[in-house]
Amino acid sequence: MVATRWVDRAVDALAAAAFVGMFGCVFGQVIFRYFLGSPLVWSDELARYLFVWASFLGWIIAARRRSHLSIDMATTRMGPRGKAVIRLIGALAALAFAAILVFYGWRIMQRNLDVETTTLFFSMGVVYAIVPFAAIAVGLYALADLRAAFRAFAPAPEAPA
Amino acid sequence: MIELMLWILAAWFLALFAGPTIYAAMGLAGFAFLVISGIPGIVIPQKIAMAANSFPLLAAPLFILMGNLMNSSGISVRIFEFAKSIVGWMRGGLCQANIVGSVIFAGMSGSAVADAAGLGTVEIEMMKKEGYDAETAGAITAASATIGPIIPPSLPMIVYGVAAETSIGALFLAGVIPGLLMAVALMMMVRYLAIRQNMPRHPFEGMGALWRSFKGAFWALMAPVVLFGGLFSGIFTPTEAAAVAVVYALALGLFVYREFRFADVPRIIVDTVETSGVVMALVMTASLLGYCISVSRLPQEFGGTLTHLTTNPIVYLLIVNVLLLVVGCFMEALAAMLVLIPILVPPAIAMGIDPVQFGLVFVLNLMLGTITPPVGVVLYVTAKVAGVPIERMSRAVAPYLIPLFAVLMLCTFWPPLTTFLPKLLLGR
Numbered sequence: 001m002v003a004t005r006w007v008d009r010a011v012d013a014l015a016a017a018a019f020v021g022m023f024g025c026v027f028g029q030v031i032f033r034y035f036l037g038s039p040l041v042w043s044d045e046l047a048r049y050l051f052v053w054a055s056f057l058g059w060i061i062a063a064r065r066r067s068h069l070s071i072d073m074a075t076t077r078m079g080p081r082g083k084a085v086i087r088l089i090g091a092l093a094a095l096a097f098a099a100i101l102v103f104y105g106w107r108i109m110q111r112n113l114d115v116e117t118t119t120l121f122f123s124m125g126v127v128y129a130i131v132p133f134a135a136i137a138v139g140l141y142a143l144a145d146l147r148a149a150f151r152a153f154a155p156a157p158e159a160p161a
Numbered sequence: 162m163i164e165l166m167l168w169i170l171a172a173w174f175l176a177l178f179a180g181p182t183i184y185a186a187m188g189l190a191g192f193a194f195l196v197i198s199g200i201p202g203i204v205i206p207q208k209i210a211m212a213a214n215s216f217p218l219l220a221a222p223l224f225i226l227m228g229n230l231m232n233s234s235g236i237s238v239r240i241f242e243f244a245k246s247i248v249g250w251m252r253g254g255l256c257q258a259n260i261v262g263s264v265i266f267a268g269m270s271g272s273a274v275a276d277a278a279g280l281g282t283v284e285i286e287m288m289k290k291e292g293y294d295a296e297t298a299g300a301i302t303a304a305s306a307t308i309g310p311i312i313p314p315s316l317p318m319i320v321y322g323v324a325a326e327t328s329i330g331a332l333f334l335a336g337v338i339p340g341l342l343m344a345v346a347l348m349m350m351v352r353y354l355a356i357r358q359n360m361p362r363h364p365f366e367g368m369g370a371l372w373r374s375f376k377g378a379f380w381a382l383m384a385p386v387v388l389f390g391g392l393f394s395g396i397f398t399p400t401e402a403a404a405v406a407v408v409y410a411l412a413l414g415l416f417v418y419r420e421f422r423f424a425d426v427p428r429i430i431v432d433t434v435e436t437s438g439v440v441m442a443l444v445m446t447a448s449l450l451g452y453c454i455s456v457s458r459l460p461q462e463f464g465g466t467l468t469h470l471t472t473n474p475i476v477y478l479l480i481v482n483v484l485l486l487v488v489g490c491f492m493e494a495l496a497a498m499l500v501l502i503p504i505l506v507p508p509a510i511a512m513g514i515d516p517v518q519f520g521l522v523f524v525l526n527l528m529l530g531t532i533t534p535p536v537g538v539v540l541y542v543t544a545k546v547a548g549v550p551i552e553r554m555s556r557a558v559a560p561y562l563i564p565l566f567a568v569l570m571l572c573t574f575w576p577p578l579t580t581f582l583p584k585l586l587l588g589r
Contacts, residue, residue, distance in 0.1 A: 015434040016427055023223065026404040030397065048214045054222065055213040055445065058438020061431065067439055068182040069493050071536050075180045086180040093181035097188040105206040127214075131206045 008064065011137065015057035022050035042119040049117070049127045056134035063094070063138045084152035091145035098139035105131030162198055166457035169194050170500075173450075174492070183496050184442035191449040200456065205449060212448035213441055216400055218323045221271075222437035223403035224314045227410045228270040229429050229436075232279035233421045234414030236381040240265050241283055243378040248348075250365035253355025255288045256301045257348055263305035264344045265378075267312035268385030269406070271319070273531055276309040277302060277542045285547050292361050296557035299547030303539050303554070304347055304561035307528040312340035314388065314403065317524045320444060320495060324451070324502045327516045329399045330392060331583040335517045339525065339572050339579060346564030354560060380417050384409060393586050440495065447499030454503050464508045474512045478519075478573045481505055482526060489530020493538065498527055518572070518579045525569050532558050 025047035033039040062068050075086045109132060113125035173190040177183060188205075195202055212218075231237070244261035251257050266280045281302040288298035310317045313333030322329035354360070375382075388406045391397040397405060414421050421429070454460065471477055484505075488497050502523075509519045531539040534555040544554040572578050 012431050016430045019222065019226075019430055019434050022219065023226075023404060023407065026219065026223070026400055027408065030401045030405060034396065044216055047219060048216055051215075051219050051222070052210050052213040054434055055438060055441035056210075058434040058436075059442045060438070061435040062438040062442065065435060067435060068184060068442060069439060069496075069538075070180050070182045071177045071491075071493065072180055089179050090181045090185075093185040093189060097185040097192075100188070100192055100202070101206060101209070104202045108203055108206045108210075111203075128206065128210060131210055 007137075011057060011060050011064075015054060015061060018050045018054040018057060022047050022054055025050065045117060045119050049120075052127055053130050056130045060134050060137045060141075063141045080152060084149050087145065087149040087152070091142050091149055095139055095142040095146065098135045098142055101135035102132050102139065105135055162457040163459050163462050165197060166194060166454060166459050169453075177492075182442075183493055184446045187443070187446035187450050187496065187500075191446065191453050194450075194453040194457070198456070204452065208449040208452050209445040212445040215323055217329055217398070218319065218444070220314075220329070220400040220403045221316055221319050221440060222433060223400065223407055224271045224316060224319070225275075225436050225440070226430070226433040227314075227403065227406050228272060228275045228279070229433050230407065230410035230414050231266075231269050231381070231384070232275065233425065233429055234410065234418050235420035236269075236378075236413070236418070237262075237266065237280040237283045239374070239378040239381055239418075240280065241287065243374040243382075246366050246371045246374040249363055251352070251355070252362040253351050253358075253360035254362055255284075255291055255293060256297065256351045256355065256360065259284050259288070259298075259301045260305045260308075260344050260347050260351065263302075263308050264312065264341070265382065267309040267340060269314075269381070269388070269410070270309055271314040271316040273306045273309045273528060273539045274542055277306040277539050278546065281306060281543055282546050285543070289547075291363075295547045295549045296553050297358075297360070299543045299549050299554050300557035300561060301347075301351065302547070303532045303543040303558050304565065305344070306539050306543070307532060307565065308340050308343050308347075310528055311336045311343060311521075311525060313337065314399075314406075315524070316440070317494065317498065317527065318520065319399070320440075321498060321502070321520050321524055324448075324499055325506045325516065325520060327520050328583075328587070331517045331587055332520050333399070334393070334582040334586055335521045335579040336524075337582055339521060339568055342568045342571065342578075343565060346568050347561060350561055350564045380413050384413075443493075443495050444499065447496060450500060451503050454500070460504050460507055463504050464511065467508050468511075472512060474509075474514045475574065477509065477512055478514065478522060481509070481519075482522065482569065482573060485523065485526035486529060486533075489527050490533045491536050492530070493536065494527040494531050497530070498523065515576055515580050517583055518576045521579045522569070522572055525572060529562065529565055529569065533562070 025043040029043040109128040112128050115124040241262045244258040248257040285298045318332040387409050392402040531537050544551045
């Protein structure tokens with residue numbers, strides 16, 4: 001549990017850093033263009049890539065806090081067993097999609113390792129690296145969810161050892 | 162391939178009711194289409210990641226941050242106090258103040274859910290204290306929250322503008338008049354209901370109180386001025402205007418109202434990244450599904466079938482209205498919008514409907530969908546805040562659908578309502 005808390009914190013910090021960086025690029029762009037009279041060349045592109053990163057990191061945080069949108073009109077009236085089934089389906093769907101993204105995300109990252117960005121020093125592979133990374137994290141949350149759903153199936157908990 | 166796409170869309174729609182997250186279901190639907198039609202799966206991460214590689218769309222997280230900062234800065238209380246001293250003396254005065262407050266808040270926030278959860282919490286609490294029942298308070302909060310994304314800035318308009326390749330600045334301007342009309346129409350309905358239900362009324366508090374509450378809310382009222390001044394004088398793009406507005410909101414909260422401290426900022430930022438993660442998960446997977454929809458040639462087929470049916474823009478708009486109102490009842494607004502844009506927008510352009518008018522009618526429809534059961538995010542949020550079961554809340558909100566629907570019809574039949582301001586200020 002200590003390890004997961006450490007990972008959660010790292011994700012939060014990285015997410016905040018990406019967001020602040022993105023905001024800094026946009027605001028800096030305004031300052032440099034209108035007030036200092038010398039437009040930045042790279043701010044637009046860097047802001048966009050940081051947005052890609054922030055979006056995937058936000059995806060992880062939302063998965064951890066279970067705030068992704070779903071349509072739960074059918075589930076609100078169900079009993080604990082029905083809810084466990086719904087939770088199982090949800091976890092399986094999230095897991096399947098995460099697995100797809102890990103597989104193809106890894107490949108697209110490798111393919112883009114020597115594709116250069118337009119104005120920046122790193123390759124497009126760095127931008128795409130967030131895809132398999134975020135998918136692994138989301139997949140792990142989905143696995144934990146799956147375990148919780150299975151546990152809810154067991155009608156009465158056995159006597160604690 | 163069209164048949165395959167239709168089957169997949171139907172399966173996706175039905176599968177959603179088993180409760181998986183919408184984004185995962187959309188991603189899996191896209192994956193299924195690609196596998197069956199033999200397209201390499203590597204386009205999945207490409208479409209998904211590059212959906213976020215967009216400078217205009219970057220305005221969305223910045224406006225979310227601005228809304229969060231505004232909600233944490235104690236502005237909502239000041240805005241509601243100001244609104245109360247303007248219209249609080251009418252019968253059902255707090256309902257009227259609720260609407261006026263939403264209009265003011267709409268000028269600095271772009272999401273109906275944020276309005277309902279932020280300003281709404283303050284409003285419902287104060288209304289209960291003054292003797293309104295919880296449903297009345299919740300219903301008017303939900304109904305007036307739909308004004309938020311019509312009056313700029315607006316999250317749905319940003320997403321619409323990016324997905325349908327329409328000017329976001331023009332869409333923002335197009336929402337001003339319909340947004341104000343929605344407020345007037347809702348206020349008329351409140352007046353009618355207030356007399357019938359004998360809602361509470363309070364005496365006018367006097368010019369002194371009005372002036373004091375105006376001073377209290379002054380810097381909050383200036384936020385839209387800062388935002389639109391830069392935006393519509395052509396100095397900033399919408400994304401840059403959003404960044405400037407964030408700095409303004411930050412300064413307001415930290416130095417003027419002092420409701421939060423610098424140490425609170427990281428938490429607000431992480432919350433913002435979370436909310437934009439929820440939005441972007443939908444936008445990204447919908448962009449994959451949208452790619453699959455265009456590969457399947459479903460839009461062309463739909464357009465072809467449609468031209469046999471009608472070439473009259475008004476008839477087409479009415480068909481779209483009916484379709485979106487029905488879909489809006491059963492589908493989350495953003496997801497519905499992203500999936501339907503590639504199908505519904507091209508025929509509209511071909512028939513000569515102004516893309517800005519179409520965008521506004523589109524968004525307005527889906528905002529009505531957020532307060533109609535069984536699937537309505539805003540309805541659920543306000544029901545939770547007010548502590549009322551969803552069934553009673555749905556019934557209480559029903560009368561307010563009439564004035565909102567009337568505004569939708571006005572926007573459908575009379576294009577200048579939406580196209581006048583963009584033409585005047587942007588010269589399009």
